[in-house]
Amino acid sequence: MENKKYLTVSALNKYLAYKIDTDINLKSFIIQGEISNARFSKGHLYFLLKDDDSEISAIMFSNYASSLSFKVEDGIKVLAKCSLQLYQKKGTYSLQVTNMREDGLGVLY
8 A cells, every 4th residue: 555646436436437428339339137116206217237147227217118008017138229317426337228128038037
């Protein structure tokens, strides 16, 4: 710890947000996962997407969620078009989903 160079927590989160925001591969991609812990609040859809080994938080804002063509339920496997976002204040990342379609019933369910 003799090195006097250091990062603040805010500086690290700001740097990571910049890297995520400028990575073209994270601006728009399709991810497959199983919905878990789905809930609506003020029209927005909050849920987890998971597979056998991991899970990630996701949000679908009301303007997108209102156009879904299926009933969102835990255990449904989906393909979701999204981008990755970092919430700098807490250092957490999540998916912002803009489109989603069913891809069958998930095996984790």
